[in-house]
Amino acid sequence: MKDVARQTRTHLMSLLRRHGLNPRGDLGQNFLIDVNLIEFAVRRADLSEQDVVLEVGTGTGGMTAFLAQQAGRVISVDIDRNMSKLAQEAVADCDNVTLINCDILKNKNTLEPEVIDVIRQQLAAVSDSRLKLVSNLPYSVATPVISNLIASDLPWQRMVCTIQWELAVKMASEHARSTYAALSVWIQSQASVRILRRLGPNVFWPRPKVDSAIVSIWRYQDAADRIVERPFFQDFLRRMFSQRRKHIRSTLCGMYGKQLSKAEVDEMLAELQFDPETRGELLPVAELIRLGNGVCRRIRGIPQPAAEAEQALQLDAPSTEIVDEHQRGED
Numbered sequence: 603m604k605d606v607a608r609q610t611r612t613h614l615m616s617l618l619r620r621h622g623l624n625p626r627g628d629l630g631q632n633f634l635i636d637v638n639l640i641e642f643a644v645r646r647a648d649l650s651e652q653d654v655v656l657e658v659g660t661g662t663g664g665m666t667a668f669l670a671q672q673a674g675r676v677i678s679v680d681i682d683r684n685m686s687k688l689a690q691e692a693v694a695d696c697d698n699v700t701l702i703n704c705d706i707l708k709n710k711n712t713l714e715p716e717v718i719d720v721i722r723q724q725l726a727a728v729s730d731s732r733l734k735l736v737s738n739l740p741y742s743v744a745t746p747v748i749s750n751l752i753a754s755d756l757p758w759q760r761m762v763c764t765i766q767w768e769l770a771v772k773m774a775s776e777h778a779r780s781t782y783a784a785l786s787v788w789i790q791s792q793a794s795v796r797i798l799r800r801l802g803p804n805v806f807w808p809r810p811k812v813d814s815a816i817v818s819i820w821r822y823q824d825a826a827d828r829i830v831e832r833p834f835f836q837d838f839l840r841r842m843f844s845q846r847r848k849h850i851r852s853t854l855c856g857m858y859g860k861q862l863s864k865a866e867v868d869e870m871l872a873e874l875q876f877d878p879e880t881r882g883e884l885l886p887v888a889e890l891i892r893l894g895n896g897v898c899r900r901i902r903g904i905p906q907p908a909a910e911a912e913q914a915l916q917l918d919a920p921s922t923e924i925v926d927e928h929q930r931g932e933d
Contacts, residue, residue, distance in 0.1 A: 609664035609692075611635045611807045617662060623684055625808050630740030631682070633661050634764060636805040640665050640738075643816055646798060647736045647762040649673045654724045656717075658706045658737045658747050661685055663692025665738055670696035674731070675724045679717055681705045700724070706747055713750050721756060735761040741810070744769055748819070749785065752792055753836060761819040762798075770797050770815035777886045784839035790887045791835070792825040828891055830898045838894040842882040850885075851878035854897065861901045870900050 609617070614633055618624060625631040634640055644665070649655065649672035660666055660680035666689060669676045676699045680686050686703040693699045700720060708714045725731040733756055739747060744765040751758055768781075774795040775781040789795055799816040803809040829835045838857075845853045854867050862870070871878050874896045876889075885893065899906055 609633065609635065609662055610637070614662065614664075614807060617688065621684070621688065623688075626682060627808075629682055630659075630742045631661065631685070632738075632741075632806040632808060632810045633664065634738045634805060635664075635807045639764075639799070639801065639805055639816070640668055642799070643738075643762050643764065644668045644672060644736065646816070646818055647672075647734055647760060649734070649736075652728060652730050653732050653734050654721065654728060656721060656733065656735045656737070656751075658735070658743065659740045660689045660701060661738070663689035665736070666693050666699060667696065669736055670699050673734075674698065674728050676700070677702065677717070677720055677724060679704065679706045679714075706743060707750070710746050711750065711753075713747075713754060718754070718756065725757070732760075733758045735763060738764045741766050741769075745785065748773075749788060752789060752821075753832065759821055762816065763819075764801065764814050764816050766810075767800060767813035767815045770817045773817065773819075778884050782883055784843040787839050787843075787887050787890050788836055789819065791829060791891050793822060794820045796820075828895075830895045830904070831902075834898045835891070835894045838897060839890065842890070846883040847881055849879045850876065850882055850893070853882060858897065858901065862897075866900065870896055873906060 614635065625633070647655070649669070651674040653673045654675045654677065655669050655673040657666055657669060657676060657678040660678040662685060663678075666676060666678045670693060676696070678689065678699060679702045680689065681704065683703055686701055689701055693701070702717060702720065704714055704716060706714055706717060721733065725733060735747075735751060735758060744763070748761060748763070751761070772781045772783050772786055773789050774797055775783070775786045796818045797815050798818055801814040801816065803811070803813065806814070826832060841857045842853060845856070851867060851871060854862070854871075855864050858867070868878065874893065876893060882890070896906060898904070
């Protein structure tokens with residue numbers, strides 16, 4: 603591989619200095635300079651010619667060049683015009699790379715339509731195509747990029763990303779922990795989450811002030827079908843965890859007071875066999891799916907399914923595994 607793709611700290615400092623540039627902290631530009639970790643992340647994505655890869659945060663093209671060697675198509679997005687120009691030089695010989703200079707987000711709840719259009723075009727051009735997100739994600743956009751991709755109707759299969767360590771722990775958190783949040787449930791309701799590596803600041807340049815992680819998020823193909831209305835469920839989780847320590851009866855009465863009377867909330871909780879005095883933060887993912895579905899059906903006038911079907915949902919709920927890199931390595 604050309605040296606331009608192996609962008610070490612020395613190489614990056616020289617490259618940016620020659621162009622009169624500095625890393626922009628406001629854009630979260632912390633470049634991953636450990637080539638072994640770049641190769642590890644790309645390898646864990648299990649890429650092939652069938653794969654269309656979305657990379658967010660092109661930077662100078664260090665990871666992009668590795669992705670281009672393994673994937674059928676690579677779509678790389680960066681908001682910084684200067685970085686996009688440098689990346690063009692790094693991937694000049696890669697005819698399967700599309701660089702887009704724009705913000706990946708239209709707003710905090712929506713991916714940029716221009717990017718989505720390009721993704722759809724690239725997927726249509728590849729037989730039996732699969733969409734994967736493989737990125738050294740800027741800290742500032744990691745949560746909305748991952749959350750919005752899951753919320754979209756794009757046929758994504760896997761994500762392998764570097765993100766802030768605390769965010770990785772939140773994504774993989776189990777119920778009844780302080781790190782358990784709406785984001786934990788939203789992701790785990792539709793995918794498995796694994797923390798593959800914990801990364802210290804020294805593998806980035808400039809060094810961030812916090813640790814990072816490489817995470818793998820693997821979509822369960824039938825998981826989204828377990829949720830009656832995904833936009834409703836996502837909103838339900840945000841509102842439920844904004845009052846995480848309140849009893850669910852009180853929370854639901856406050857959340858849906860215009861749609862459901864207190865008597866209807868009591869009737870629904872009894873029908874679903876939920877303790878009205880439990881707290882949302884104590885409910886496992888499968889139970890929150892069941893509760894969210896129950897509320898949605900009640901408001902929409904949809905009959906509740908048989909108890910056996912709901913029990914099956916509990917048994918099939920996605921699992922989360924945190925891998926300790928010291929014990930498991932690259933298993």
